[in-house]
Amino acid sequence: MASSVDHHHKLHFVLFPLMQQGHMIPMIDMARLFAERNIIVTIVTTPANSLRFKKVVDRSVESGLCIRLLILPFPSANTGLPEGCENIDALPSPEWAFKFLKATTSLQESFEKSFLDLEPVPSCIISDMAFPWTAEIADKLKIPRISFYGTSCFYQLCSHNILQSKILESTASLSDPFIVPGLPDQIKVTKAILPRTLYPTSDDLIDFCDQIRKAELTAYGVVVNSFQELETVYEEEYQQAKFGKVWCVGPVSLCNREILDKAERGNKTIIDENQCLKWLDSRDPGSVVYACFGSLCALTSSEMIELALGLEASKCPFVWKVGYWLHKEEFEERNKDRGLVIKGWAPQVLILSHRSIGGFLTHCGWNSVMEGVCAGVLLIAWPTGAEQFFNEKLIVQVLGIGVKVGADDILASDTKLVHKEKVLGSAKNKGDVEKAVKKLMEEGKEGEERRRKVRDFGKKANRAMEEGGSSHNNLTLLIQNIMQYQANMGLPCQVQKTA
Numbered sequence: 001m002a003s004s005v006d007h008h009h010k011l012h013f014v015l016f017p018l019m020q021q022g023h024m025i026p027m028i029d030m031a032r033l034f035a036e037r038n039i040i041v042t043i044v045t046t047p048a049n050s051l052r053f054k055k056v057v058d059r060s061v062e063s064g065l066c067i068r069l070l071i072l073p074f075p076s077a078n079t080g081l082p083e084g085c086e087n088i089d090a091l092p093s094p095e096w097a098f099k100f101l102k103a104t105t106s107l108q109e110s111f112e113k114s115f116l117d118l119e120p121v122p123s124c125i126i127s128d129m130a131f132p133w134t135a136e137i138a139d140k141l142k143i144p145r146i147s148f149y150g151t152s153c154f155y156q157l158c159s160h161n162i163l164q165s166k167i168l169e170s171t172a173s174l175s176d177p178f179i180v181p182g183l184p185d186q187i188k189v190t191k192a193i194l195p196r197t198l199y200p201t202s203d204d205l206i207d208f209c210d211q212i213r214k215a216e217l218t219a220y221g222v223v224v225n226s227f228q229e230l231e232t233v234y235e236e237e238y239q240q241a242k243f244g245k246v247w248c249v250g251p252v253s254l255c256n257r258e259i260l261d262k263a264e265r266g267n268k269t270i271i272d273e274n275q276c277l278k279w280l281d282s283r284d285p286g287s288v289v290y291a292c293f294g295s296l297c298a299l300t301s302s303e304m305i306e307l308a309l310g311l312e313a314s315k316c317p318f319v320w321k322v323g324y325w326l327h328k329e330e331f332e333e334r335n336k337d338r339g340l341v342i343k344g345w346a347p348q349v350l351i352l353s354h355r356s357i358g359g360f361l362t363h364c365g366w367n368s369v370m371e372g373v374c375a376g377v378l379l380i381a382w383p384t385g386a387e388q389f390f391n392e393k394l395i396v397q398v399l400g401i402g403v404k405v406g407a408d409d410i411l412a413s414d415t416k417l418v419h420k421e422k423v424l425g426s427a428k429n430k431g432d433v434e435k436a437v438k439k440l441m442e443e444g445k446e447g448e449e450r451r452r453k454v455r456d457f458g459k460k461a462n463r464a465m466e467e468g469g470s471s472h473n474n475l476t477l478l479i480q481n482i483m484q485y486q487a488n489m490g491l492p493c494q495v496q497k498t499a
């Protein structure tokens with residue numbers, strides 16, 4: 001598949017994800033999608049992060065794709081971050097995240113310098129919304145910058161409408177429910193469950209969020225890891241809000257379809273994949289619940305205990321990925337016939353696509369939601385922070401492909417820390433987990449309808465990525481858009497047809 005076209009006339013996309021697995025994994029997948037269209041792709045990252053993806057990138061290169069890494073030293077001097085910490089998952093606790101984001105701004109200078117040496121001249125930058133300073137570089141070099149949030153059109157539209165309407169100014173308390181303005185559904189939230197980027201509470205953070213918003217105003221467009229058939233009217237309205245420059249190109253995890261069994265996405269898996277598959281093979285189709293809370297695992301130890309005991313009480317077979325292990329009442333020993341505990345990085349996509357998985361207990365990180373939907377697996381929602389409460393609304397209320405654990409949340413776990421207020425929300429307990437798992441796995445009309453819907457979305461997700469599918473077409477449109485931009489700027493450009 002190697003190209004014989006003169007490199008100087010080829011499109012060259014520079015992808016710069018935030019150093020956090022939930023952002024890096026989809027961007028690396030996206031790199032593959034672009035490279036498969038014969039585009040030269042440069043992924044920008046730091047030394048420790050490049051090692052995590054070396055195997056994935058090497059595999060792509062071996063198959064003839066042109067993906068390169070641009071490795072910039074992580075600016076650790078004077079940042080106050082622990083030595084060697086280059087990824088959000090390496091921070092001592094979530095409260096360090098903002099310090100980390102501030103440190104990344106010091107990448108600007110080395111990025112700009114290295115950018116000028118890139119060959120051929122880059123045709124566009126696709127950078128994380130957390131890097132607003134990349135907009136300055138794009139502007140200076142007259143290169144379009146496309147931003148990547150890592151979240152859904154649904155959340156991005158909610159966020160856009162909340163900010164535009166200034167509804168937060170007339171909402172007094174943290175726990176006062178309000179309806180997100182201008183949406184087709186009645187989405188009720190509180191200030192307290194908003195991500196900090198929507199409701200910043202310190203001067204530093206307010207300033208940073210202002211920079212993000214300014215950068216978004218000048219962005220050429222937005223690329224989204226989602227597909228139109230899932231988000232329908234939300235995608236359309238978000239398009240309108242962004243003047244038609246939104247490209248849904250996902251679910252991007254499906255680019256690994258053929259190499260799934262060997263895929264190492266994000267980190268080396270802690271468990272032997274064959275052992276995991278053997279365990280899953282021994283279970284009935286659709287009978288197992290997989291529980292995983294993403295790459296950062298935001299549960300407290302007491303929440304973890306409730307989760308473990310709830311899984312046990314549900315009597316349902318389970319695979320549970322735990323970030324760190326709790327020696328609670330010999331839980332693992334007691335459940336050895338029914339449960340597989342994975343104490344480290346799990347091969348999530350591989351597990352989800354196994355026919356024995358019937359439900360996914362998730363914190364509702366957007367990648368997990370997408371991966372669950374691709375596999376046609378029902379979701380059990382336990383959001384813990386960031387935009388996950390919105391994802392829960394989409395899954396449970398709008399799409400009807402999942403159930404939630406416990407009652408509605410009023411205060412999110414990370415806002416507890418920010419606002420230092422008493423927790424008004426409902427803490428989730430063992431009984432809530434048990435009830436949610438049983439509800440999801442139950443037969444009956446309601447359960448059947450949910451299952452039918454999610455399987456249907458799973459099929460549509462796969463179709464969207466195939467030739468002629470919506471996401472496949474959107475990728476083509478995005479590429480054509482950049483070619484048109486090049487032509488308008490008087491730059492020659494050519495993309496060789498993929499083999």
Ligand SMILES: O=c1ccn([C@@H]2O[C@H](COP(=O)(O)OP(=O)(O)O[C@H]3O[C@H](CO)[C@@H](O)[C@H](O)[C@H]3O)[C@@H](O)[C@H]2O)c(=O)[nH]1
Nearest residue numbers: 022025150151294295296345346348365366367368386387
């Ligand atoms: O043991 C594990 C744990 C995670 N994953 C993968 O890691 C990614 C996790 O992403 P996500 O589910 O989105 O969770 P977070 O890591 O928590 O992601 C952050 O980034 C997302 C994208 O912006 C947001 O939606 C979330 O709220 C935010 O917490 C997914 O691809 C998983 O398949 C594994 O493969 N194995």
